Amino acid sequence: MRTGADYTAALDDGRSVYVDGELVANVAEHPAFAGVVQTMAAVYDASCLPGSPLVDPETGRLAIFTVPRTREQHERRKATLEEWSRLTHGFIGRGPDHVSGLLAGFSSRPELFDTDTHQLGKSVLAYHDKAAAEGLWVTNSIVPPQQNPNDPTSRVRPVVLVEENDLGIVVDGAQMLGTGAAVADAIFVTSIRPLAPEETARALSFVVPIGTPGLRLLCRRPYATAGEVFDYPLSNRYDETDAMVVFDRVLVPWESVFAAGSVQVVNSQFFGTAAHQIGNLQSIVRLTAKLRFLTGVASLVAKANGRDTDMAIKGQLAEISMIQTVCEALTESAHAFAEPDEHGVLRPAGKYLYAALGMQTEVYPRAVKLLGELAGGGVIQVPSSVRDFEDPVAAEGMDVVMGSDHLPVRERVKLFKLAWDLVGSEFAGRHVQYERFYSGNAAVVRAQAHRFYPFAETEALVGDFLGTYGL
Ligand SMILES: Cc1cc2nc3c(=O)[nH]c(=O)nc-3n(C[C@H](O)[C@H](O)[C@H](O)COP(=O)(O)OP(=O)(O)OC[C@H]3O[C@@H](n4cnc5c(N)ncnc54)[C@H](O)[C@@H]3O)c2cc1C
Incomplete structure (x- = not known):
């Protein structure tokens, strides 16, 4: 099982996180993020304790990744979610326990991600397996910036597909508010809002590691630095952070691309699966x-x-x-x-x-x-x-x-x-x-x-x- 130390060490990956005019060298050591990193490291450590409800005894992996096909798996899934929330008192909204559920749902119906031009169901299965095997914290950014939503000529661009090549897709633009992104391993990016048939450039669904070159996080003001733990106990421990997620021609390898240009896949991925x-x-x-x-x-x-x-x-x-x-x-x-x-x-x-x-x-x-x-x-x-x-x-x-x-x-x-x-x-x-x-x-x-x-x-x-x- 992944320990808290493993999780913390993985954050030192050269990611581009900006806060208070500074490019943060290592989020785990920065006062804006250290508190929440310690909180989440403690949860990973709790998963290493014998008999932890955070682990699925059938798979030996974090139970948040289990696809609930039997009543037993279904019960275990709820018990594990309750444990994540108990350990963080419900203040971590986008911890590892959320997107893991989306990935489990996607992987229950991989054929939905296969189209005439792209066979990406195998990427869905492979990424779900990788995230579960490594116990990754994947957060999400699935909404475009708020400004000029219906103006295709606007200089504020949601993330769009600019190129496909042998290695993967190249994306550019921004998405709003990756909660937890500064301290997570990776981010899931798509559009939760249904797209119109012509919006093929926005028809994306992929996961990318936070440390990927060209990916920048512009964080809102941190609350963890408000004062001492005694004075701001929740701010210190549970400020999961939010950030604008900016893509400067980011290459996303095919292994973690679930949709590239298919409005049909993007519009059906959430409800056409569980x-x-x-x-x-x-x-x-x-x-x-x-x-x-x-x-x-x-x-x-x-x-x-x-x-x-x-x-x-x-x-x-x-x-x-x-x-x-x-x-x-x-x-x-x-x-x-x-x-x-x-x-x-x-x-x-x-x-x-x-x-x-x-x-x-x-x-x-x-x-x-x-x-x-x-x-x-x-x-x-x-x-x-x-x-x-x-x-x-x-x-x-x-x-x-x-x-x-x-x-x-x-x-x-x-x-x-x-x-x-x-x-x-x-x-x-x-x-x-x-x-x-x-x-x-x-x-x-x-x-x-x-x-x-x-x-x-x-x-x-x-x-x-x-x-x-x-x-
Ligand atoms: C603390 C926080 C954390 C977040 N974390 C994440 C995250 O991790 N990942 C992520 O993807 N997103 C995140 N979000 C963003 C969230 O998904 C959006 O805020 C949400 O989808 C609403 O979009 P919006 O903010 O653009 O508001 P809008 O949809 O613009 O709504 C703002 C107001 O305008 C009104 N309005 C909107 N459209 C119309 C209309 N056509 N006619 C009349 N009134 C209208 C709404 O009713 C509302 O009152 C987060 C937001 C917050 C506040």
Whole structure:
């Protein structure tokens, strides 16, 4: 199994990652990225422990790559996703556990990637096998830059095919927001938005190592450097980073090209295979774990202030817990009602899966708002940083100002600083934006929920009722 040290060493591959005006020499050693690298290295190390649910005992590989064909594999897949989310408290959205599901889905139907001109099904199988054998972290960038979406003459270009040769394809342009890309092994690039028949140059699907010459990552502001762990505990550990992904005539070898110029393949790869459904079970398992963590913080905040027996506060806590429970129930249902598709792969039930994805854009911001309401000024009633505790006299003075009868000052401040990293820090704001948009804008996400809901059944019900009486 790949260890945390193996993963960390692999990041020193000459990749071009830019942050704060600097080309980063080694992301594992840079303060913007070191925290999340250590977090993910610890997960890889956890997979090396005997009997780890992260490993599929049938294959000896990370279970996130397993194609769920039997009920046992299906159960194991959910258990392994829960373990990834438990170890990262649901804050790593695009860890190795997401694209591995897409690759598993693609490899369940390789013939979909064969066209008259390109036989790329074998690349799908070979890359899935390689990623599973090496335990690779593949993230994704599947959306074009936001600007000028419908203007083919725009100087802002999404990634396009510029050349095919014996070695592979040459691509050029940019994609928006490779979450985790700076600290992942490779990136999966395609278009999640359905393409028009004439958009053949954009009809790409491939994986490329982050260290590939010509690939540049332009990172947003890092949050891990906001302050000490005590002051920004989530920012320090879980800032998975986001970056614009720029391709300057990048050569992608045929071995990791799944589509080159075929609109048909790109438009059918996610739903013509089990990929979207398998891949997105991770999304809702992760959201459930994150909401569980948020609920725990809310409950402790209420207790820290000695208000947990107040009926109004119980009501606020209940509202947060209800959001968590609904997400958990939808996740359990998506898993329990999974049905095998015509290729023998168990697909999580779309009705529940996409209801959860559709709701997340509303309910995560709502849960954060409720936690903020509960915490009130408590998240501001804290010292400027952990250094304010260094003077024992000042620290003692703070106990009667910022402590409570339920918690000594350091513990209460520690808890409220954690709450701030969930509701008010830059990290917190990014997470709200993440849950609102990572799966597409709200209309796009709801379109999937609409697609999988059996409206005909509900219409029939009403039709029967209407038939029971006349004019
Ligand atoms: C934190 C974060 C991380 C991300 N990570 C990734 C990643 O790892 N990989 C990846 O591929 N993508 C990632 N994304 C990008 C994400 O896929 C996009 O944000 C998402 O697809 C929505 O696209 P957009 O941002 O261009 O917003 P838009 O689709 O432009 O939506 C913005 C607003 O405009 C409205 N709107 C859009 N079109 C219309 C219209 N025709 N008429 C009226 N209103 C309209 C929408 O309803 C919405 O309110 C990430 C985004 C965020 C915020």
